[in-house]
Amino acid sequence: MELVNIFIKAAFIENMVLAYFLGMCSYLAVSKTVKTAVGLGAAVIFVLAITMPINWVIYTFLLEPSTNVLSGIVGTEMDLTFLRLILFIAVIAAMVQLVEMIIEKFSPALYTSLGIFLPLITVNCAILGGSLFMVSREYAFGESVAFGIGSGFGFFLAIVAIAAIREKLRYSAVPPALRGLGIAFILTGLMGIAFMSLMGIDPAALMAGK
Amino acid sequence: MADTAVQEKDVAVKSSEPLFGKKERALITDPLNDNNPVTVQVLGICSALAVTTLVVPSFVMAIAVVFVCAFANLTVSLLRTSMPKQVRMIVQLVVIAFLVTVVELVLKAFSFTVYKQLSVFIGLIITNCIVMGRLEAFAMANKPWRSFLDGIGNGLGYGGILIIVAAIREIFGKGTFAGYKLIGPTPEYLIDTVSAGWGSTLFGWYANNGLMVLPAAALFVIGILIWIQRSWNTKLVDIS
Numbered sequence: 001m002e003l004v005n006i007f008i009k010a011a012f013i014e015n016m017v018l019a020y021f022l023g024m025c026s027y028l029a030v031s032k033t034v035k036t037a038v039g040l041g042a043a044v045i046f047v048l049a050i051t052m053p054i055n056w057v058i059y060t061f062l063l064e065p066s067t068n069v070l071s072g073i074v075g076t077e078m079d080l081t082f083l084r085l086i087l088f089i090a091v092i093a094a095m096v097q098l099v100e101m102i103i104e105k106f107s108p109a110l111y112t113s114l115g116i117f118l119p120l121i122t123v124n125c126a127i128l129g130g131s132l133f134m135v136s137r138e139y140a141f142g143e144s145v146a147f148g149i150g151s152g153f154g155f156f157l158a159i160v161a162i163a164a165i166r167e168k169l170r171y172s173a174v175p176p177a178l179r180g181l182g183i184a185f186i187l188t189g190l191m192g193i194a195f196m197s198l199m200g201i202d203p204a205a206l207m208a209g210k
Numbered sequence: 211m212a213d214t215a216v217q218e219k220d221v222a223v224k225s226s227e228p229l230f231g232k233k234e235r236a237l238i239t240d241p242l243n244d245n246n247p248v249t250v251q252v253l254g255i256c257s258a259l260a261v262t263t264l265v266v267p268s269f270v271m272a273i274a275v276v277f278v279c280a281f282a283n284l285t286v287s288l289l290r291t292s293m294p295k296q297v298r299m300i301v302q303l304v305v306i307a308f309l310v311t312v313v314e315l316v317l318k319a320f321s322f323t324v325y326k327q328l329s330v331f332i333g334l335i336i337t338n339c340i341v342m343g344r345l346e347a348f349a350m351a352n353k354p355w356r357s358f359l360d361g362i363g364n365g366l367g368y369g370g371i372l373i374i375v376a377a378i379r380e381i382f383g384k385g386t387f388a389g390y391k392l393i394g395p396t397p398e399y400l401i402d403t404v405s406a407g408w409g410s411t412l413f414g415w416y417a418n419n420g421l422m423v424l425p426a427a428a429l430f431v432i433g434i435l436i437w438i439q440r441s442w443n444t445k446l447v448d449i450s
Binding site for chain 1: 249252253254255256259260299300303304307308310311314315333334336337338339342424425426427428429430432433434436437440441444447
């Protein structure tokens with residue numbers, strides 16, 4: 001039940017894109033059509049769901065002063081947490097490489113339509129941000145998996161929603177200077193405000209039927 | 211206020227460097243308007259939006275990004291001929307991560323409150339698309355000095371937007387600028403308007419706009435900045 005809570009919280013209440021505004025670059029750049037948005041969203045879910053547990057293991061067994069292997073060998077506590085950025089980003093880069101190879105093999109059409117934005121998942125802040133949030137919130141292993149899948153799902157939902165809106169917007173009379181990027185920013189802001197109404201909700205209380 | 215900060219740094223770089231021709235100057239001035247990383251290239255939105263509620267953290271963030279961007283460009287440009295193509299992404303990321311770790315440790319040591327305010331967003335400079343984007347687009351194909359200038363220019367273009375947005379949000383959201391009270395009903399002002407005889411308070415009727423403190427306001431402000439910029443610089447208008 002705890003894990004379901006974390007999933008719902010990560011996907012809706014603390015949505016990576018609409019509540020924390022992470023992963024904005026690819027969110028704004030790849031949201032021109034629903035089709036590519038779905039592809040990118042799915043890739044992000046996959047990368048988040050895989051990197052989060054791997055980074056949890058790395059953080060807990062290699063970096064955290066009280067639990068890391070080196071401290072066990074040396075006998076005193078060794079604080080290696082300053083290495084976390086480099087190790088996390090290396091894991092993410094490797095996983096993105098893997099996703100790129102999988103997509104290239106099974107869906108060449110999607111591979112070409114995503115183009116440069118596929119390798120740019122590496123620098124998608126939502127992914128590194130997820131790992132850093134996991135550390136600062138001190139999640140356990142199972143919780144980190146639920147958090148990874150949940151925040152990936154949240155990103156998927158957000159990017160597909162804005163892509164659908166932008167497809168419709170092509171037929172609206174937007175002022176020329178605001179067309180494209182400008183209106184996408186303002187729309188995202190409005191969606192963020194809409195998502196804020198979810199913020200006061202406590203999933204644990206909802207599930208207990210209160 | 212933001213503009214003068216940017217220009218001052220600009221002038222300092224120019225006067226200290228005799229190697230500074232027209233092309234080199236364009237490397238710094240272009241990203242400030244025509245090729246702004248935030249409003250035109252859509253890079254670095256991610257870490258920018260969340261820190262812009264207050265001016266001081268935004269300023270620190272801007273300096274950090276200028277530093278990381280300039281030195282990452284310089285290092286990668288120096289390494290560009292000797293690094294194999296297959297591992298270039300990882301090399302670039304390691305260079306960036308190294309510089310960001312330096313920034314993080316320096317902030318932690320010298321300005322712990324700002325470090326706490328910025329929290330994960332300092333770490334997220336690694337994934338700031340500006341840094342990686344400029345490495346790929348510029349530093350991999352250009353000489354070290356030019357890459358260094360390009361890094362400074364893009365960092366300043368980003369920092370300028372960051373500080374403008376932060377100033378708008380802080381003034382309208384909290385009535386303060388960099389922590390000093392400017393408008394609104396409370397008595398702690400930077401300039402004592404009452405004893406100066408200008409009336410009771412400066413814009414004393416102003417009630418803080420709660421919307422401006424929300425992260426969503428950053429998107430509105432940047433959206434409107436893009437609107438202003440493009441209606442005045444019409445060659446940037448999106449025709450598609």
